Amino acid sequence: MGRLVEGIWYDEWYDTDSSDGRFVREDAGFRHRIEEGGRFAPESARYHLYVSLACPWAHRTLILRKLKGLEAHIDVTSVHPHMLDQGWTYDTPEPLYGFTRHHQLYTLAKPDYSGRVTVPVLWDRQQQTIVNNESSEILRLFNSAFNQLTGNRDDYCPADLQDEIERLNRRIYDEVNNGVYKAGFATSQSAYEEACQTLFGALDWLEQLLGERRYLTGGQLTEADWRLFTTLLRFDPVYHGHFKCNIRRLADYPNLTGYTRELYQWPGVADTCDFWHIRQHYYYSHDMINPTRVVPLGEGPDLQQPHQRDWLPQADSGALRQKNRSGA
Numbered sequence: 001m002g003r004l005v006e007g008i009w010y011d012e013w014y015d016t017d018s019s020d021g022r023f024v025r026e027d028a029g030f031r032h033r034i035e036e037g038g039r040f041a042p043e044s045a046r047y048h049l050y051v052s053l054a055c056p057w058a059h060r061t062l063i064l065r066k067l068k069g070l071e072a073h074i075d076v077t078s079v080h081p082h083m084l085d086q087g088w089t090y091d092t093p094e095p096l097y098g099f100t101r102h103h104q105l106y107t108l109a110k111p112d113y114s115g116r117v118t119v120p121v122l123w124d125r126q127q128q129t130i131v132n133n134e135s136s137e138i139l140r141l142f143n144s145a146f147n148q149l150t151g152n153r154d155d156y157c158p159a160d161l162q163d164e165i166e167r168l169n170r171r172i173y174d175e176v177n178n179g180v181y182k183a184g185f186a187t188s189q190s191a192y193e194e195a196c197q198t199l200f201g202a203l204d205w206l207e208q209l210l211g212e213r214r215y216l217t218g219g220q221l222t223e224a225d226w227r228l229f230t231t232l233l234r235f236d237p238v239y240h241g242h243f244k245c246n247i248r249r250l251a252d253y254p255n256l257t258g259y260t261r262e263l264y265q266w267p268g269v270a271d272t273c274d275f276w277h278i279r280q281h282y283y284y285s286h287d288m289i290n291p292t293r294v295v296p297l298g299e300g301p302d303l304q305q306p307h308q309r310d311w312l313p314q315a316d317s318g319a320l321r322q323k324n325r326s327g328a
Protein backbone atom coordinates (compact mmCIF):
# COMPACT_ATOMS: atom_id res chain seq x y z
CA MET A 1 0.00 0.00 0.00
CA GLY A 2 1.13 3.55 -0.43
CA ARG A 3 0.25 7.10 -1.30
CA LEU A 4 0.65 9.74 -3.97
CA VAL A 5 2.89 12.73 -3.33
CA GLU A 6 2.46 15.41 -5.98
CA GLY A 7 1.29 12.79 -8.41
CA ILE A 8 4.13 10.29 -7.75
CA TRP A 9 3.29 6.92 -6.18
CA TYR A 10 5.29 5.85 -3.10
CA ASP A 11 4.91 2.43 -1.54
CA GLU A 12 4.69 3.03 2.21
CA TRP A 13 2.77 1.81 5.26
CA TYR A 14 0.81 4.16 7.53
CA ASP A 15 2.90 6.52 9.61
CA THR A 16 2.12 5.88 13.27
CA ASP A 17 5.49 7.09 14.62
CA SER A 18 4.40 10.69 14.83
CA SER A 19 1.24 9.79 16.81
CA ASP A 20 2.52 7.50 19.61
CA GLY A 21 1.61 4.36 17.69
CA ARG A 22 -1.93 5.52 16.92
CA PHE A 23 -3.51 5.09 13.50
CA VAL A 24 -4.89 8.42 12.29
CA ARG A 25 -7.12 8.26 9.20
CA GLU A 26 -6.56 10.89 6.52
CA ASP A 27 -9.53 12.93 5.27
CA ALA A 28 -10.78 12.15 1.77
CA GLY A 29 -9.66 14.62 -0.93
CA PHE A 30 -12.64 14.89 -3.31
CA ARG A 31 -15.86 16.16 -1.80
CA HIS A 32 -18.20 17.35 -4.57
CA ARG A 33 -21.98 17.01 -4.56
CA ILE A 34 -24.37 15.87 -7.25
CA GLU A 35 -27.27 18.27 -7.70
CA GLU A 36 -29.70 19.46 -10.32
CA GLY A 37 -28.22 22.51 -12.09
CA GLY A 38 -24.80 22.01 -10.42
CA ARG A 39 -21.42 21.09 -11.90
CA PHE A 40 -22.31 17.44 -11.35
CA ALA A 41 -25.94 16.85 -12.36
CA PRO A 42 -27.87 13.65 -11.69
CA GLU A 43 -27.78 11.73 -14.98
CA SER A 44 -28.02 8.08 -15.90
CA ALA A 45 -24.82 6.34 -17.08
CA ARG A 46 -22.67 9.38 -16.30
CA TYR A 47 -21.11 8.17 -13.04
CA HIS A 48 -19.05 5.07 -12.30
CA LEU A 49 -18.42 3.61 -8.85
CA TYR A 50 -15.05 1.99 -8.04
CA VAL A 51 -15.15 -0.26 -4.98
CA SER A 52 -13.39 -3.03 -3.18
CA LEU A 53 -15.79 -5.78 -2.13
CA ALA A 54 -13.61 -6.19 0.96
CA CYS A 55 -13.80 -2.60 2.10
CA PRO A 56 -16.46 -1.68 4.68
CA TRP A 57 -16.56 1.95 3.49
CA ALA A 58 -17.08 0.96 -0.15
CA HIS A 59 -19.55 -1.72 0.88
CA ARG A 60 -21.94 0.89 2.32
CA THR A 61 -22.13 2.61 -1.06
CA LEU A 62 -22.85 -0.68 -2.83
CA ILE A 63 -25.74 -1.33 -0.44
CA LEU A 64 -27.31 2.10 -0.98
CA ARG A 65 -26.84 1.77 -4.74
CA LYS A 66 -28.81 -1.46 -4.55
CA LEU A 67 -31.55 -0.24 -2.20
CA LYS A 68 -32.08 2.97 -4.13
CA GLY A 69 -32.46 1.25 -7.50
CA LEU A 70 -29.30 2.80 -8.94
CA GLU A 71 -27.81 -0.32 -10.49
CA ALA A 72 -29.13 0.53 -13.94
CA HIS A 73 -27.75 4.07 -13.71
CA ILE A 74 -24.35 3.78 -11.99
CA ASP A 75 -22.12 0.89 -13.00
CA VAL A 76 -19.42 -0.58 -10.78
CA THR A 77 -15.86 -1.83 -11.02
CA SER A 78 -14.29 -3.80 -8.19
CA VAL A 79 -10.55 -3.87 -7.48
CA HIS A 80 -8.52 -7.02 -6.84
CA PRO A 81 -8.68 -7.99 -3.14
CA HIS A 82 -4.91 -7.85 -2.63
CA MET A 83 -3.63 -4.34 -2.02
CA LEU A 84 0.14 -4.60 -2.48
CA ASP A 85 3.06 -2.37 -3.57
CA GLN A 86 0.98 -0.53 -6.19
CA GLY A 87 -2.00 -0.15 -3.85
CA TRP A 88 -5.36 -1.18 -5.26
CA THR A 89 -5.16 -2.73 -8.75
CA TYR A 90 -7.66 -4.13 -11.25
CA ASP A 91 -7.70 -7.78 -12.22
CA THR A 92 -8.51 -6.88 -15.79
CA PRO A 93 -8.04 -3.28 -16.96
CA GLU A 94 -10.89 -1.10 -15.71
CA PRO A 95 -13.51 -0.32 -18.36
CA LEU A 96 -13.24 3.46 -18.75
CA TYR A 97 -9.54 4.00 -19.51
CA GLY A 98 -7.97 0.55 -19.38
CA PHE A 99 -6.03 1.41 -16.22
CA THR A 100 -4.62 -1.43 -14.14
CA ARG A 101 -3.83 0.68 -11.04
CA HIS A 102 -6.36 2.61 -9.02
CA HIS A 103 -3.88 5.48 -8.43
CA GLN A 104 -3.97 6.22 -12.18
CA LEU A 105 -7.53 7.44 -11.73
CA TYR A 106 -6.44 9.82 -9.00
CA THR A 107 -3.69 11.34 -11.16
CA LEU A 108 -6.05 11.61 -14.12
CA ALA A 109 -8.41 13.57 -11.87
CA LYS A 110 -5.58 15.66 -10.42
CA PRO A 111 -2.08 15.19 -11.85
CA ASP A 112 -0.34 16.59 -8.74
CA TYR A 113 -2.58 14.81 -6.23
CA SER A 114 -1.11 14.13 -2.79
CA GLY A 115 -2.81 11.76 -0.41
CA ARG A 116 -3.94 8.19 0.03
CA VAL A 117 -5.56 6.37 -2.84
CA THR A 118 -8.72 4.85 -1.46
CA VAL A 119 -11.98 3.19 -2.41
CA PRO A 120 -14.81 3.97 -2.86
CA VAL A 121 -14.44 6.46 -5.72
CA LEU A 122 -17.42 7.97 -7.50
CA TRP A 123 -16.15 8.96 -10.94
CA ASP A 124 -17.66 11.35 -13.48
CA ARG A 125 -17.20 10.21 -17.07
CA GLN A 126 -18.16 13.60 -18.45
CA GLN A 127 -15.58 15.72 -16.65
CA GLN A 128 -13.12 12.85 -16.16
CA THR A 129 -12.71 13.45 -12.48
CA ILE A 130 -13.55 12.13 -9.04
CA VAL A 131 -16.83 13.50 -7.77
CA ASN A 132 -16.39 12.18 -4.26
CA ASN A 133 -14.24 9.61 -2.44
CA GLU A 134 -15.82 9.87 1.01
CA SER A 135 -18.28 7.04 1.54
CA SER A 136 -20.47 8.89 4.05
CA GLU A 137 -21.07 11.62 1.47
CA ILE A 138 -21.61 9.16 -1.39
CA LEU A 139 -24.31 7.55 0.78
CA ARG A 140 -26.12 10.87 1.08
CA LEU A 141 -25.84 11.45 -2.68
CA PHE A 142 -27.25 8.02 -3.42
CA ASN A 143 -30.01 8.52 -0.86
CA SER A 144 -31.57 11.48 -2.63
CA ALA A 145 -29.70 13.00 -5.61
CA PHE A 146 -31.07 10.52 -8.16
CA ASN A 147 -34.66 10.28 -6.87
CA GLN A 148 -36.06 12.07 -9.91
CA LEU A 149 -34.36 9.60 -12.21
CA THR A 150 -35.25 6.40 -10.38
CA GLY A 151 -38.58 7.35 -8.79
CA ASN A 152 -37.29 5.63 -5.66
CA ARG A 153 -38.02 7.95 -2.72
CA ASP A 154 -37.07 5.59 0.11
CA ASP A 155 -35.29 7.77 2.61
CA TYR A 156 -32.46 6.42 4.73
CA CYS A 157 -31.84 9.79 6.32
CA PRO A 158 -35.27 11.31 7.01
CA ALA A 159 -35.26 14.89 8.30
CA ASP A 160 -36.98 14.02 11.58
CA LEU A 161 -34.30 11.46 12.41
CA GLN A 162 -31.30 13.35 11.06
CA ASP A 163 -29.99 14.66 14.39
CA GLU A 164 -30.17 11.25 15.96
CA ILE A 165 -28.56 9.62 12.92
CA GLU A 166 -25.69 12.13 13.10
CA ARG A 167 -25.24 11.48 16.81
CA LEU A 168 -25.17 7.71 16.31
CA ASN A 169 -22.89 8.01 13.28
CA ARG A 170 -20.34 10.09 15.19
CA ARG A 171 -19.89 7.59 17.99
CA ILE A 172 -20.16 4.51 15.78
CA TYR A 173 -17.67 5.91 13.26
CA ASP A 174 -15.11 6.85 15.86
CA GLU A 175 -15.39 3.84 18.17
CA VAL A 176 -16.56 1.00 15.90
CA ASN A 177 -16.11 1.58 12.13
CA ASN A 178 -12.78 3.32 12.53
CA GLY A 179 -12.28 1.82 16.01
CA VAL A 180 -11.41 -1.61 14.62
CA TYR A 181 -8.76 0.00 12.39
CA LYS A 182 -7.36 1.97 15.33
CA ALA A 183 -6.92 -1.31 17.20
CA GLY A 184 -5.60 -3.24 14.20
CA PHE A 185 -3.12 -0.67 12.91
CA ALA A 186 -1.86 0.47 16.34
CA THR A 187 1.89 0.04 16.74
CA SER A 188 2.06 0.62 20.50
CA GLN A 189 0.48 -1.40 23.29
CA SER A 190 -1.23 1.63 24.82
CA ALA A 191 -2.75 2.80 21.51
CA TYR A 192 -4.07 -0.71 20.88
CA GLU A 193 -5.52 -1.14 24.36
CA GLU A 194 -7.22 2.24 24.30
CA ALA A 195 -8.86 1.54 20.92
CA CYS A 196 -9.84 -2.02 21.85
CA GLN A 197 -11.42 -1.08 25.19
CA THR A 198 -13.31 1.80 23.59
CA LEU A 199 -14.53 -0.48 20.79
CA PHE A 200 -15.92 -3.08 23.19
CA GLY A 201 -17.50 -0.37 25.34
CA ALA A 202 -19.34 0.77 22.20
CA LEU A 203 -20.34 -2.78 21.22
CA ASP A 204 -21.74 -3.35 24.73
CA TRP A 205 -23.77 -0.13 24.39
CA LEU A 206 -25.06 -1.20 20.94
CA GLU A 207 -25.95 -4.66 22.23
CA GLN A 208 -28.15 -3.05 24.86
CA LEU A 209 -29.68 -0.52 22.46
CA LEU A 210 -30.55 -3.22 19.95
CA GLY A 211 -32.28 -5.21 22.68
CA GLU A 212 -34.75 -2.33 22.93
CA ARG A 213 -34.91 -1.16 19.33
CA ARG A 214 -35.27 -3.09 16.11
CA TYR A 215 -32.86 -0.69 14.37
CA LEU A 216 -30.54 2.00 15.70
CA THR A 217 -33.05 4.85 15.67
CA GLY A 218 -36.11 2.71 16.49
CA GLY A 219 -38.50 1.01 14.08
CA GLN A 220 -37.05 2.46 10.90
CA LEU A 221 -33.95 1.29 9.06
CA THR A 222 -31.63 4.21 8.30
CA GLU A 223 -28.20 5.00 6.94
CA ALA A 224 -26.80 4.57 10.47
CA ASP A 225 -27.71 0.88 10.33
CA TRP A 226 -26.01 0.26 7.00
CA ARG A 227 -22.90 2.05 8.22
CA LEU A 228 -22.74 -0.21 11.27
CA PHE A 229 -23.66 -3.38 9.37
CA THR A 230 -20.57 -3.45 7.13
CA THR A 231 -18.28 -3.44 10.17
CA LEU A 232 -20.29 -6.09 12.05
CA LEU A 233 -20.24 -8.37 9.00
CA ARG A 234 -16.43 -8.36 9.01
CA PHE A 235 -16.07 -8.65 12.77
CA ASP A 236 -15.66 -12.37 13.40
CA PRO A 237 -14.00 -13.32 10.09
CA VAL A 238 -11.41 -10.52 10.21
CA TYR A 239 -11.38 -7.95 13.00
CA HIS A 240 -11.51 -10.45 15.85
CA GLY A 241 -8.32 -12.19 14.68
CA HIS A 242 -6.41 -9.93 12.29
CA PHE A 243 -7.10 -6.66 14.12
CA LYS A 244 -6.86 -8.24 17.62
CA CYS A 245 -10.40 -7.15 18.55
CA ASN A 246 -10.77 -10.30 20.58
CA ILE A 247 -12.35 -9.43 23.92
CA ARG A 248 -15.62 -10.86 22.56
CA ARG A 249 -16.87 -12.12 19.20
CA LEU A 250 -19.93 -10.82 17.35
CA ALA A 251 -21.38 -14.27 18.04
CA ASP A 252 -21.16 -13.53 21.79
CA TYR A 253 -23.63 -10.66 21.38
CA PRO A 254 -27.13 -12.11 20.73
CA ASN A 255 -28.79 -8.83 19.74
CA LEU A 256 -25.96 -7.71 17.48
CA THR A 257 -25.86 -11.13 15.84
CA GLY A 258 -29.63 -11.19 15.19
CA TYR A 259 -29.46 -7.63 13.88
CA THR A 260 -26.56 -8.47 11.53
CA ARG A 261 -28.57 -11.47 10.29
CA GLU A 262 -31.65 -9.36 9.63
CA LEU A 263 -29.68 -6.79 7.66
CA TYR A 264 -27.82 -9.50 5.74
CA GLN A 265 -31.17 -11.06 4.81
CA TRP A 266 -32.64 -7.72 3.68
CA PRO A 267 -33.61 -8.07 -0.03
CA GLY A 268 -30.58 -7.55 -2.25
CA VAL A 269 -28.03 -7.09 0.52
CA ALA A 270 -26.49 -10.59 0.58
CA ASP A 271 -25.53 -10.04 -3.10
CA THR A 272 -23.26 -7.20 -2.00
CA CYS A 273 -21.42 -9.33 0.61
CA ASP A 274 -18.33 -11.28 -0.45
CA PHE A 275 -16.54 -13.11 2.35
CA TRP A 276 -13.81 -14.44 0.07
CA HIS A 277 -12.78 -10.90 -0.90
CA ILE A 278 -13.04 -9.79 2.72
CA ARG A 279 -10.77 -12.53 4.09
CA GLN A 280 -8.30 -12.34 1.21
CA HIS A 281 -7.93 -8.60 1.34
CA TYR A 282 -7.11 -8.10 4.98
CA TYR A 283 -5.05 -11.19 5.73
CA TYR A 284 -3.09 -11.16 2.47
CA SER A 285 -2.54 -7.41 2.01
CA HIS A 286 -1.39 -6.47 5.49
CA ASP A 287 1.82 -8.49 5.64
CA MET A 288 3.08 -6.17 8.35
CA ILE A 289 0.41 -7.71 10.59
CA ASN A 290 0.29 -11.18 8.99
CA PRO A 291 3.74 -11.86 7.42
CA THR A 292 2.93 -15.43 6.30
CA ARG A 293 -0.13 -14.22 4.37
CA VAL A 294 -1.97 -17.37 5.39
CA VAL A 295 -5.70 -16.59 5.16
CA PRO A 296 -7.91 -18.16 7.87
CA LEU A 297 -11.08 -19.96 6.85
CA GLY A 298 -13.72 -18.95 9.43
CA GLU A 299 -16.51 -16.64 8.33
CA GLY A 300 -18.31 -16.02 11.64
CA PRO A 301 -21.91 -16.83 12.54
CA ASP A 302 -24.20 -18.33 9.89
CA LEU A 303 -26.08 -15.26 8.67
CA GLN A 304 -28.74 -17.27 6.92
CA GLN A 305 -30.18 -18.50 10.23
CA PRO A 306 -33.47 -16.91 11.42
CA HIS A 307 -32.74 -13.49 12.88
CA GLN A 308 -35.41 -13.72 15.60
CA ARG A 309 -35.97 -9.96 15.70
CA ASP A 310 -39.64 -9.94 14.72
CA TRP A 311 -40.75 -9.29 18.30
CA LEU A 312 -39.28 -5.77 18.05
CA PRO A 313 -41.60 -3.34 16.22
CA GLN A 314 -40.88 -1.90 12.78
CA ALA A 315 -42.20 1.47 11.57
CA ASP A 316 -44.08 1.74 8.28
CA SER A 317 -41.17 3.43 6.51
CA GLY A 318 -40.35 3.69 2.83
CA ALA A 319 -37.57 1.20 3.37
CA LEU A 320 -40.01 -1.31 4.79
CA ARG A 321 -42.47 -0.87 1.95
CA GLN A 322 -39.56 -1.48 -0.40
CA LYS A 323 -38.79 -4.70 1.46
CA ASN A 324 -42.39 -5.84 1.25
CA ARG A 325 -42.51 -5.05 -2.47
CA SER A 326 -39.53 -7.37 -2.85
CA GLY A 327 -41.65 -10.11 -1.31
CA ALA A 328 -39.52 -10.73 1.78
Ligand SMILES: N[C@@H](CCC(=O)N[C@@H](CS)C(=O)NCC(=O)O)C(=O)O
Pocket residue numbers: 001002027028052054055056057058087116117118119120133134135136
Ligand atom coordinates in the same frame (compact mmCIF):
# COMPACT_ATOMS: atom_id res chain seq x y z
N1 LIG B 1 -13.02 8.03 4.54
C1 LIG B 1 -12.96 7.11 3.49
C2 LIG B 1 -12.07 5.94 3.85
C3 LIG B 1 -11.92 4.97 2.73
C4 LIG B 1 -10.76 3.98 2.99
O1 LIG B 1 -9.88 4.22 3.84
N2 LIG B 1 -10.73 2.88 2.23
C5 LIG B 1 -9.67 1.91 2.40
C6 LIG B 1 -10.14 0.52 2.07
S1 LIG B 1 -11.04 -0.25 3.35
C7 LIG B 1 -8.58 2.20 1.42
O2 LIG B 1 -8.83 2.35 0.23
N3 LIG B 1 -7.34 2.25 1.92
C8 LIG B 1 -6.17 2.46 1.12
C9 LIG B 1 -5.14 3.25 1.85
O3 LIG B 1 -5.41 3.74 2.94
O4 LIG B 1 -4.05 3.36 1.33
C10 LIG B 1 -14.38 6.64 3.16
O5 LIG B 1 -15.14 6.36 4.09
O6 LIG B 1 -14.71 6.60 2.00
